Amino acid sequence: MEILTPFFTLGAYLSLTLGLIVITFYLERKLAAFVQDRLGPMEVGWYGILQPVADLLKLLQKEDIVPTQADRKLFLLAPLIIFPFILAGLAVLPLTPTFQASGTSIGVFFLLAIVSIDVLGLLMAGWASNSKFPLYGAMRAVAQIVSYEVPLGLSVLCVVMISQTLDLRLIGLQQGLYTPEANYLVGIKALGVEVTHIGGILSWNIVRMPFLFITFIIFYIASLAECNRAPFDIPEGESEIIGGFHTEYSGFRFALFFLAEYAMMVLVCLLGVILFLGAWNTPLPNIGNVKLADWTTGQLGTWYGNTMAIFWLASKTILLLALQVIIRWTYPRLRVDQLMHLCWKVLTPILLFILLLCGVWRLWMV
Amino acid sequence: MREKGANSNYWGSLLEGIQTTIGGLKLTLKHLWEARKQKPAHYVNQEDYFDFNKGIVTLQYPFETLPIPDNGRYRLYNEIDDCIVCDKCAKICPVNCIDIEAIKATEEIGKTSDGTPKRLYAAKFDIDMAKCCYCGLCTTVCPTECLTMTKVYDYSEEQVEDMNYHFSDLSPEEALEKMNLLELFLKEKEEAKKKAATEKKAATTSPTTKKKLVFKPKVKKSEEQVENKEQQTTEETANKVAKAKPKFRPKVKTKSTEEEKKATDVSSEEPSSKAKPKFRPKIKTKQPKEIEAQKEEEKEQPEKATKPKFRPKIKTKTPKKDDDKQPPENL
Ligand code: SF4
Ligand code: SF4
Numbered sequence: 001m002e003i004l005t006p007f008f009t010l011g012a013y014l015s016l017t018l019g020l021i022v023i024t025f026y027l028e029r030k031l032a033a034f035v036q037d038r039l040g041p042m043e044v045g046w047y048g049i050l051q052p053v054a055d056l057l058k059l060l061q062k063e064d065i066v067p068t069q070a071d072r073k074l075f076l077l078a079p080l081i082i083f084p085f086i087l088a089g090l091a092v093l094p095l096t097p098t099f100q101a102s103g104t105s106i107g108v109f110f111l112l113a114i115v116s117i118d119v120l121g122l123l124m125a126g127w128a129s130n131s132k133f134p135l136y137g138a139m140r141a142v143a144q145i146v147s148y149e150v151p152l153g154l155s156v157l158c159v160v161m162i163s164q165t166l167d168l169r170l171i172g173l174q175q176g177l178y179t180p181e182a183n184y185l186v187g188i189k190a191l192g193v194e195v196t197h198i199g200g201i202l203s204w205n206i207v208r209m210p211f212l213f214i215t216f217i218i219f220y221i222a223s224l225a226e227c228n229r230a231p232f233d234i235p236e237g238e239s240e241i242i243g244g245f246h247t248e249y250s251g252f253r254f255a256l257f258f259l260a261e262y263a264m265m266v267l268v269c270l271l272g273v274i275l276f277l278g279a280w281n282t283p284l285p286n287i288g289n290v291k292l293a294d295w296t297t298g299q300l301g302t303w304y305g306n307t308m309a310i311f312w313l314a315s316k317t318i319l320l321l322a323l324q325v326i327i328r329w330t331y332p333r334l335r336v337d338q339l340m341h342l343c344w345k346v347l348t349p350i351l352l353f354i355l356l357l358c359g360v361w362r363l364w365m366v
Numbered sequence: 367m368r369e370k371g372a373n374s375n376y377w378g379s380l381l382e383g384i385q386t387t388i389g390g391l392k393l394t395l396k397h398l399w400e401a402r403k404q405k406p407a408h409y410v411n412q413e414d415y416f417d418f419n420k421g422i423v424t425l426q427y428p429f430e431t432l433p434i435p436d437n438g439r440y441r442l443y444n445e446i447d448d449c450i451v452c453d454k455c456a457k458i459c460p461v462n463c464i465d466i467e468a469i470k471a472t473e474e475i476g477k478t479s480d481g482t483p484k485r486l487y488a489a490k491f492d493i494d495m496a497k498c499c500y501c502g503l504c505t506t507v508c509p510t511e512c513l514t515m516t517k518v519y520d521y522s523e524e525q526v527e528d529m530n531y532h533f534s535d536l537s538p539e540e541a542l543e544k545m546n547l548l549e550l551f552l553k554e555k556e557e558a559k560k561k562a563a564t565e566k567k568a569a570t571t572s573p574t575t576k577k578k579l580v581f582k583p584k585v586k587k588s589e590e591q592v593e594n595k596e597q598q599t600t601e602e603t604a605n606k607v608a609k610a611k612p613k614f615r616p617k618v619k620t621k622s623t624e625e626e627k628k629a630t631d632v633s634s635e636e637p638s639s640k641a642k643p644k645f646r647p648k649i650k651t652k653q654p655k656e657i658e659a660q661k662e663e664e665k666e667q668p669e670k671a672t673k674p675k676f677r678p679k680i681k682t683k684t685p686k687k688d689d690d691k692q693p694p695e696n697l
């Protein structure tokens with residue numbers, strides 16, 4: 001059993017990630033269609049539910065072309081680098097209060113570090129293609145991702161300051177009924193309203209420290225930029241540089257880029273949920289004798305508890321993913337200068353201010 | 367903050383940015399919410415057509431289709447049983463997409479559903495829908511209303527030849543048989559005429575008999591007309607269709623009489639081919655050559671010998687087509 005545990009864990013993480021990726025695939029098409037008053041895919045399965053499978057099968061059937069002028073080794077390696085690192089980042093995310101692939105106490109730090117390697121893959125792809133558009137795309141990607149690491153890191157730092165830990169599991173636990181320390185309404189002890197046993201949305205980080213809601217929005221914007229999603233998709237702006245860093249890729253390797261992009265989306269959304277939206281905890285509070293929170297949480301480590309945890313985590317993540325998709329079909333792409341303006345002149349100063357506020361808040365919390 | 371870009375300072379543009387961002391998201395969310403509704407496949411003349419201006423507009427085409435107007439112009443259909451092979455449609459067609467080969471029948475074949483007698487077989491009645499420009503002229507000119515526009519508009523094919531629709535109900539063998547019959551009939555006429563001519567030489571009173579021969583059919587036709595009229599009147603009283611029919615009936619009548627005249631001409635031509643030298647020479651000048659050619663071919667390929675019998679009609683057409691085609695080639 002002990003030997004099999006890693007495989008079981010890997011299987012669970014992979015299936016959850018791939019499941020969420022496939023759901024995002026489908027959401028992407030369907031929501032795009034609905035926003036544009038269309039129906040979207042309707043042919044493959046009931047309401048086109050098997051469309052993601054069809055898409056992937058189509059991509060896998062295509063020829064794997066390597067341009068003759070490309071740096072063959074790097075070109076072949078680049079897509080293979082991105083996906084494993086994103087998966088490695090997922091490893092530190094706790095799926096339930098008791099189930100975590102890697103229980104490292106510096107999870108947040110590790111996550112931010114390992115996800116940055118993603119950039120390396122993009123740069124490799126762009127450089128190895130030996131073509132102007134991929135190179136432009138890669139440069140833009142690097143500039144954008146490196147810039148947005150700053151607001152992303154700062155927003156995570158806000159949460160870390162409030163939670164006083166780098167352990168993602170502990171950050172999650174703090175936002176629920178099984179918190180190790182007492183929770184007070186909006187985090188201020190002086191108000192004297194203890195919400196530890198009420199739980200629900202009241203113990204989420206965005207309520208524990210209301211300014212974290214702004215942080216959450218900034219985190220979300222930065223995460224959009226991190227995974228090259230519209231409106232921050234200048235690294236692959238189709239109208240300008242064709243496909244960006246993956247212009248020269250085809251077939252299976254293109255599918256890997258595709259998968260990696262969606263895996264990245266899933267990763268940042270999961271991270272956002274864990275950091276800000278109460279992780280796996282239920283949004284329903286206990287009201288008097290109606291123990292909604294207790295009922296929808298279950299006991300730690302039981303089957304019911306784990307199932308509910310996965311359910312809440314996944315549904316919150318899907319909500320954020322859907323929002324990402326809707327945002328993609330709402331906003332036009334930012335110019336490079338607007339992108340940098342937003343990052344350095346808007347998001348970063350606001351976050352620095354909130355960071356200060358978080359320090360003060362933390363003093364009031366204990 | 368009312369005016370766009372009014373405050374192009376840091377805080378002003380920040381605020382405006384937030385407002386427009388929220389506004390944009392509201393718009394997409396509104397459309398997402400309205401996607402619960404679906405616009406039905408209504409035709410524009412339906413009263414509530416303009417009430418469905420929200421929600422999904424997609425029509426899942428092969429499964430759902432928009433209604434088609436009654437007088438729309440789509441694929442042509444020829445009810446060959448009602449076709450009298452008058453060639454009018456082929457003549458009026460601006461793009462020459464109707465191809466008709468007629469074989470004279472030795473006698474009246476039958477009647478169309480509106481009572482017009484049929485005297486010609488359609489060995490070939492092809493409409494090339496790939497060429498058709500849907501002008502509808504052929505349907506308006508058709509005397510028996512047998513050529514109509516249907517409601518079928520989705521009939522794309524993988525091969526362009528498949529767009530050529532064959533409406534003739536005669537198989538090639540049957541057509542061959544009819545040709546042979548006509549041939550025989552004509553020969554008999556010819557012999558009869560020769561006999562008559564010899565008799566004429568013998569007895570100089572022949573012209574009167576000839577005239578009788580010529581005119582008799584006409585008398586018969588007029589009798590038929592009367593019959594037709596009687597039939598029509600009975601039909602008009604009896605049928606529900608009678609409401610619509612009177613409107614175009616007169617046309618049919620005038621045409622049918624014209625045609626009957628033609629038919630009588632034809633029938634009069636048949637017995638007295640020598641009597642009308644003005645028309646014949648054209649045909650005859652070709653025929654002898656062809657017959658010679660036929661004979662040569664017959665020697666070589668006795669089976670195919672019958673095919674050239676079609677040719678007179680093809681050739682009378684093809685020169686026209688060639689004439690039509692030649693100018694652009696010269697240009
Ligand atoms: S609709 Fe016009 S183009 Fe088409 S077959 Fe009739 S006459 Fe010719
Ligand atoms: S006009 Fe009508 S009746 Fe005459 S050949 Fe054409 S389809 Fe037949």
